[in-house]
Amino acid sequence: MSAPLLSVRGVRVAFGGVKAADGVDLDVNAGEFLAIIGPNGSGKTTFINLATGYVKPQAGTIRLEGRDITSARPRDVTKLGIARAFQIPQLFTEHTVLENLMLAVAANQGFWRWQSPLGSPAVREAAMDLLTTVGLADMVGASSNALNEGARKLTDIALALALKPRLLLLDEPTAGVSTDEKFPLMDRLAAVLRERGVTAVFVEHDMDLVRRYADRVVVWNQGRVVADGAPDAVLTDPAVLRDVVGVL
Amino acid sequence: MLHFIIILALAAAFAAIPAFFPWLAFVFTLVLAKGFAALGVAILLRAGLISIGHALFYAVGAYTVGFLSSRAGVNLLIPQLVAAAVVSGLFGLVIGLFMVRYRGIFFAMLNLAVSMVGYTLLSKLYTLTGGTDGLSIATPRVLGMTVGREAFEAILLYGGLGLAFVVGIVVHRYLKSPMGEALPAVESNEIRLEYLGIAVPRVLLFAYVGSAVLAGIGGAIHALIVGHITPDLAYWTTSGQLVLVAVLGGIGGVAGPFIGATFLESVRAAAVIYAPDAWNIIIGAGLLVVIFFLPRGLHGLIERITRKGERP
Amino acid sequence: MDFLLPMLVDGLAASALIFFIAVGLTLVFSVLRVLNVAHGSFYAVGAYVAVTIGGVVMSAGAPQWLSFPILFLSAALTAALLGPVIERTFIRFTYGKPEAVQILVTFALFLIFEDLQKLVFGVQAYYQDAAVNVLGISDIGGIIYLNYQLLLIALAAAVVVALRVMLHHTRLGKMIVAVVADPEVSATLGIDTRRVYMAAFTIGVFLAALGGALASPNSGVAPGLGAEAIVLGFAVAAIGGLGQIEGAALAAVIVGIARVLAIYYVPQLEPVAPYLVMLAVLLVRPYGLFGAATQRKI
Numbered sequence: 001m002s003a004p005l006l007s008v009r010g011v012r013v014a015f016g017g018v019k020a021a022d023g024v025d026l027d028v029n030a031g032e033f034l035a036i037i038g039p040n041g042s043g044k045t046t047f048i049n050l051a052t053g054y055v056k057p058q059a060g061t062i063r064l065e066g067r068d069i070t071s072a073r074p075r076d077v078t079k080l081g082i083a084r085a086f087q088i089p090q091l092f093t094e095h096t097v098l099e100n101l102m103l104a105v106a107a108n109q110g111f112w113r114w115q116s117p118l119g120s121p122a123v124r125e126a127a128m129d130l131l132t133t134v135g136l137a138d139m140v141g142a143s144s145n146a147l148n149e150g151a152r153k154l155t156d157i158a159l160a161l162a163l164k165p166r167l168l169l170l171d172e173p174t175a176g177v178s179t180d181e182k183f184p185l186m187d188r189l190a191a192v193l194r195e196r197g198v199t200a201v202f203v204e205h206d207m208d209l210v211r212r213y214a215d216r217v218v219v220w221n222q223g224r225v226v227a228d229g230a231p232d233a234v235l236t237d238p239a240v241l242r243d244v245v246g247v248l
Numbered sequence: 249m250l251h252f253i254i255i256l257a258l259a260a261a262f263a264a265i266p267a268f269f270p271w272l273a274f275v276f277t278l279v280l281a282k283g284f285a286a287l288g289v290a291i292l293l294r295a296g297l298i299s300i301g302h303a304l305f306y307a308v309g310a311y312t313v314g315f316l317s318s319r320a321g322v323n324l325l326i327p328q329l330v331a332a333a334v335v336s337g338l339f340g341l342v343i344g345l346f347m348v349r350y351r352g353i354f355f356a357m358l359n360l361a362v363s364m365v366g367y368t369l370l371s372k373l374y375t376l377t378g379g380t381d382g383l384s385i386a387t388p389r390v391l392g393m394t395v396g397r398e399a400f401e402a403i404l405l406y407g408g409l410g411l412a413f414v415v416g417i418v419v420h421r422y423l424k425s426p427m428g429e430a431l432p433a434v435e436s437n438e439i440r441l442e443y444l445g446i447a448v449p450r451v452l453l454f455a456y457v458g459s460a461v462l463a464g465i466g467g468a469i470h471a472l473i474v475g476h477i478t479p480d481l482a483y484w485t486t487s488g489q490l491v492l493v494a495v496l497g498g499i500g501g502v503a504g505p506f507i508g509a510t511f512l513e514s515v516r517a518a519a520v521i522y523a524p525d526a527w528n529i530i531i532g533a534g535l536l537v538v539i540f541f542l543p544r545g546l547h548g549l550i551e552r553i554t555r556k557g558e559r560p
Numbered sequence: 561m562d563f564l565l566p567m568l569v570d571g572l573a574a575s576a577l578i579f580f581i582a583v584g585l586t587l588v589f590s591v592l593r594v595l596n597v598a599h600g601s602f603y604a605v606g607a608y609v610a611v612t613i614g615g616v617v618m619s620a621g622a623p624q625w626l627s628f629p630i631l632f633l634s635a636a637l638t639a640a641l642l643g644p645v646i647e648r649t650f651i652r653f654t655y656g657k658p659e660a661v662q663i664l665v666t667f668a669l670f671l672i673f674e675d676l677q678k679l680v681f682g683v684q685a686y687y688q689d690a691a692v693n694v695l696g697i698s699d700i701g702g703i704i705y706l707n708y709q710l711l712l713i714a715l716a717a718a719v720v721v722a723l724r725v726m727l728h729h730t731r732l733g734k735m736i737v738a739v740v741a742d743p744e745v746s747a748t749l750g751i752d753t754r755r756v757y758m759a760a761f762t763i764g765v766f767l768a769a770l771g772g773a774l775a776s777p778n779s780g781v782a783p784g785l786g787a788e789a790i791v792l793g794f795a796v797a798a799i800g801g802l803g804q805i806e807g808a809a810l811a812a813v814i815v816g817i818a819r820v821l822a823i824y825y826v827p828q829l830e831p832v833a834p835y836l837v838m839l840a841v842l843l844v845r846p847y848g849l850f851g852a853a854t855q856r857k858i
Contacts, residue, residue, distance in 0.1 A: 045858075090858065
C-alpha cells in the first residue's frame with residue numbers, strides 16, 4: 001500500500017478543558033472519499049481546522065505526503081494543495097458570486113499583476129465553469145450577500161474547487177441545501193472530484209449521503225477516533241449505532 | 249461611460265476655473281495635494297483600515313522636498329517629486345511591515361501613535377528639520393529651466409492635474425486588479441482569503457506603501473506651492489482632514505478624494521475668513537454628517553445619479 | 561544610585577497620570593466595546609476645568625489646602641457634564657456598528673473637542689500649582705521628594721484597588737461585570753444595560769478628567785494635551801492588553817521605568833520610550849501582556 005496523502009499522529013488539542021482531539025491517529029489515503037461522522041461538538045470541524053493550520057495542535061504531528069505541515073499557516077497549506085469548504089460559508093460579501101469565484105481562480109493565476117483586471121477572459125471562463133459545476137450559473141451577477149443558505153454553501157464549495165486541490169476538506173457540504181438538491185449536487189461534485197482524482201474528506205450528518213458517497217468512514221467521538229472502516233461495516237457496528245448514529 | 253464623462257467635465261471645470269479666477273490657482277493646487285494624500289487614505293479604507301496618522305507621510309513628502317531645497321541644494325522639480333515619492337514609500341514600507349499585522353482600532357491608533365512620534369521628531373530635530381520654524385522651499389528649476397514664480401505655480405497646477413489623471417488611471421487599474429479587489433475582501437472575509445492561499449499581509453503592505461507614496465506626492469506638492477513647511481503637516485489634525493476628504497469623496501472611485509478635497513478646500517477658504525478658530529470643528533462635524541447621512545460620500549452621489557441615468 | 565530613586569518616583573508619577581487615562585479607556589472598551597479616540601480630550605478638559613476653578617478660588621483668597629479637593633471636584637464636574645451627554649448622543653449611535661464607524665465618530669469628536677478647548681479656554685498656557693506647594697516635600701534618607709508625586713503614585717494604586725472593589729462588591733460593579741461577560745443575557749436578567757453603559761462611560765470620563773486635573777498643578781495646561789493623552793493612554797492600554805485593568809497598571813509601571821532608563825542612558829529617546837515599549841510588546845504579543853487573541857469560529 002502506498003504512503004497516505006495526509007497523516008495525523010498523536011494530535012491533541014483542547015479548548016478550555018474540552019478535548020477536541022485527544023491523541024488522534026488518522027491517515028487519509030490518496031484518491032479515497034473519507035466521511036467523518038460523530039455527534040455535535042465531538043471535534044470533527046477541529047480536525048479540518050488542524051489539518052489546514054487554523055488551529056495548532058498542542059501535541060502531535062500532521063504530514064502531507066511525508067512533509068511536516070503541523071505548524072504551517074492556512075495559506076501555506078492551501079498552496080500545498082489542500083482546500084476546504086466551510087460549515088458556515090465564508091464568502092466575500094462585498095462582491096458578486098462571479099467576483100468571488102474570479103478572486104479564487106486568480107489566487108493562483110496572476111494574482112500579483114496589479115495593473116491587469118481581475119476579470120480577464122481566462123479567469124472569467126474558469127469561474128463560470130465552476131459555477132456551472134455547482135449549478136449556480138444563473139446566479140453570477142447576484143451579490144453573495146443576497147443568496148439563500150443553499151446557494152451560499154455551493155458558492156463556498158466552488159471557491160474551494162477553484163484552487164484545483166489534491167485534497168478537499170468539506171465541512172457538512174449539504175447542510176442548508178434543500179433535500180431535492182442534495183443528491184444531484186453530491187453526484188455532480190463526486191463526478192468532478194473522481195474525474196480530477198481529488199481526495200476528499202467530508203464531515204457529514206446525513207447517513208444516506210455517507211453510505212452512498214464514502215469509500216471509508218471514520219467515527220469521531222469526544223476527540224477520539226472510535227471506529228474506522230468501510231461504510232457497511234462501520235454503520236452496522238452496534239456500538240457505533242448506539243453511541244453515535246443513534247444520537248445524530 | 250456617463251460616469252467617466254462626468255469626471256472629465258469636473259476635471260475640465262477644475263482646469264478652467266483658475267484661468268478666470270487666478271487667486272483660486274493656489275487653492276486648487278492645494279486641492280490636488282490633499283487629493284493625492286486622501287486617495288492614499290481611501291485605498292486603505294477599501295480594506296476597512298482607517299489610518300488616522302497618514303499626515304506623517306504627507307509630511308515626509310514635504311520634508312523631503314524641503315530638505316533637498318534648503319539643505320542639499322537640489323532645486324529641481326522632477327527630482328524633488330521623485331525623491332518625495334521614493335522616500336515616503338520607504339517610510340511606508342518600514343512602518344507598513346508593522347502595521348499590516350493590525351486591523352480596526354489597533355491599526356487606527358498605531359498609525360496615530362507613529363504620526364505623533366514623527367511630529368515630535370520633526371519639532372525636536374532642529375538641525376535637520378528646522379524645528380517648529382520649519383523649512384523654506386525655493387522655487388525650483390523645471391526641466392533645467394529657471395522659471396518665475398507665477399509660471400511655476402501654473403506648471404504646478406496643470407502639471408499636478410495631469411499627474412492626478414495619470415495616477416488616477418494607474419490607481420483605478422490597481423483597484424480593479426485581483427490585488428485591488430482583494431482589499432474589500434480583507435474586510436469582508438480575511439479568513440477565506442487565507443484559505444485561497446493569498447498572503448493578506450502582502451496585499452496590505454502593497455496598499456500601505458502605495459498609499460504612503462500618494463501621501464508623499466501630495467506633501468511634496470503642498471511644500472512646493474506654499475513654499476514653507478512646519479511640523480504641523482504631520483500633526484493628527486492634518487490626518488483628520490485627509491480622513492474626512494477620503495470619506496467625503498467616498499471610497500468608491502479614484503475621483504472621489506479629489507472631489508472631496510475641492511469641496512473641503514473651498515470650505516476652508518471661506519472658514520479662514522469667517523471662522524478661523526473653528527476649522528477642526530468643521531472637519532469633525534463634516535465627518536459626523538457624512539457618517540450619519542451620506543455613508544458613501546460625495547462620490548456616492550455621482551454614482552447614484554449615474555445609476556439612475558443608466559438604469560431607468 | 562542616589563539619583564535613580566528620585567528619577568523612578570518622577571517616572572512613576574508621570575506614569576500614574578497616564579494610567580488614569582489608560583484605565584478609563586480600557587474600562588469603557590471592555591463594557592461598551594468601543595475604543596473612544598476622543599478619550600484623551602476628557603483628560604485635557606479635566607485639566608482646563610481644574611486650573612480655571614482653581615484659579616478663581618485661589619485668587620478669591622481661599623485657603624491653599626482647598627486647591628487639592630478642587631482637583632477632584634473638577635474631575636467630577638467634567639464627568640457629570642460630559643459623560644452622560646456624550647454617551648447618550650454620539651457613542652450610543654455607534655453600538656453594534658462596524659469598528660470603522662466607531663473610529664470615525666469618536667475621531668470626529670476628538671477633532672471637535674480640539675477646537676472647543678481653544679475657543680473656551682484660549683490658546684495660552686495655564687499654571688496653578690497651589691496643590692503641589694501645599695503638600696510640601698519629604699526628606700527620606702537624605703533625598704528630597706515632592707509629596708505631590710508620591711501622592712499621585714498612591715492614588716493610582718488606590719484606583720486599581722477601588723475599581724476591583726467596585727467591580728466585585730457593589731451592585732453597579734456586578735452589573736458591569738455581567739454586561740462585559742454577555743450583554744444579551746444580562747439584559748434578559750433584568751439589567752438595564754443602557755444605564756450600565758452610561759455609568760461605565762461616565763466613570764471612564766471621570767478617571768481621564770482626574771488624570772488631567774492631577775497633572776495640571778505639576779505641568780500646567782496648554783493646547784495639544786488631548787492628543788498626547790490619548791496616544792500615551794492607548795499605548796499603556798495596548799501594552800497591558802485592551803480591557804485589562806491590572807494589565808494597564810503593570811504597563812504604566814513598565815513605561816515609567818522605561819522612561820527613567822531612557823533618561824539615564826539615552827536622554828534623546830525619552831519622549832518616544834513609551835512607543836518603543838509598545839512596539840516591542842506588540843511585536844511579541846500582538847494583544848498585549850494580559851490580552852488574549854480571540855479566534856473567529858469557523
